[in-house]
Amino acid sequence: VVNKADSPLAQRTERQLKAMLQLRREEDQHVPVVNTVATTGAGVADLAEAIIATGKLxxxxxxxxxxxxxxxxxxMAQEAAERIKQLVLNDQxxxxxxxxxxxxxxxxxxxxAVTILMWRYFESSA
Incomplete structure (x- = not known):
């Protein structure tokens, strides 16, 4: 959602959002970008339709x-990475x-060095 679509930078924001979506996997690229203006309500109906359509899809x-x-x-990968990071940072x-x-x-x-550390951490817990 690009709110304040009536502002001068809204078109640039819309282009940037669409460009970022192109970086996603093909099956995840189909995300609507909807312009709204909260003060006037412009685009709210389009937003509601996009939400409904996206949910169905x-x-x-x-x-x-x-x-x-x-x-x-x-x-799980994120959590594992964070735990390993803490192990390394606290290892004295x-x-x-x-x-x-x-x-x-x-x-x-x-x-x-990372290979050595990983071996130490995982070998000691085995």
């Missing part, structure tokens, strides 16, 4: 269990501090 075309599984996988073990120093000095690259 969404439930008609998307396999709900598959969508929920993809969403669950995505959320001497071996890990030495690893940080070797990366900083160029003796070891980031990819190698």
């Amino acid at each position: 969404k439930f008609k075309n998307i396999n709900q269990p598959e969508r929920l599984m993809r969403r669950s996988r995505h959320l 073990q001497p071996a890990t501090l030495e690893l940080y120093k070797s990366v900083a000095s160029g003796e070891c690259n980031y990819s190698q």
Whole structure:
């Protein structure tokens, strides 16, 4: 929704939103961009129609269990990444501090260091 569609920058905002939508997967690109003006009510009826149409399309075309599984996988990956980030940021073990120093000095690259850290974290929990 582009509100304040009567403002000078509204057309640019609409173009930018549509351009961003083109970056999504093909099946996720069909999102309407609707212009509204809250003070006059212009575009509100179009917005209501778009919401109804989008809802029908969404439930008609998307396999709900598959969508929920993809969403669950995505959320779990985010949570795992956050937990690993906290492990790394809070790790004060001497071996890990030495690893940080070797990366900083160029003796070891980031990819190698991450592989070593991941091995340590996951091997110790196995």
